[in-house]
Amino acid sequence: MSLATVPTDKQPQRITEMPRKESVDWVKAAACGSLFAGGLLLLARQKRAGILMAASGTALAMLDHQETVSQWWKAMPGYIDRAQRMMEQVEETVERITEKSSALRRAISK
Structure with missing residues (x-):
């Protein structure tokens, strides 16, 4: 006798609703x-x-993520100002290096 043919006293429960999952x-x-x-x-x-x-x-x-985008949008002018200041510093540094290199070339060519 196999398990499939053994009679049981319990009736199988009917499923009347599908289980709800998270949306x-x-x-x-x-x-x-x-x-x-x-x-x-x-x-x-x-x-x-x-x-x-x-x-x-x-x-x-x-x-x-609208709140995060709103916060970034409000912070953007500060980031742009900082980036502009950094670019000005880089420009000044490049100008100083160019001046010193031309002065060095003049000194070497004498």
């Missing part, structure tokens, strides 16, 4: 899919389509 975050799924597809298109040397897909995925991801 899917479709914005995140679309953002991830777009970014992934954009990366694959860029690897396949489809530059325009890859950039378009990556940009759309980024836009969808930004929709999901």
Whole structure:
């Protein structure tokens, strides 16, 4: 006698409802899919389509994180000011190096 033919006293329970799962975050799924597809298109040397897909995925991801984007947007002028000051410092340093190199060339040529 096999286990399949053994009679049991318990009746099987009927499933009247499907088990509920957590809802899917479709914005995140679309953002991830777009970014992934954009990366694959860029690897396949489809530059325009890859950039378009990556940009759309980024836009969808930004929709999901509006508070973070708002904070970055408010902080952006400070970052731009710092970057501009750094570029001015680099420019001044390059000018000083150019002046010293020309002075050194004049001294060597005498």
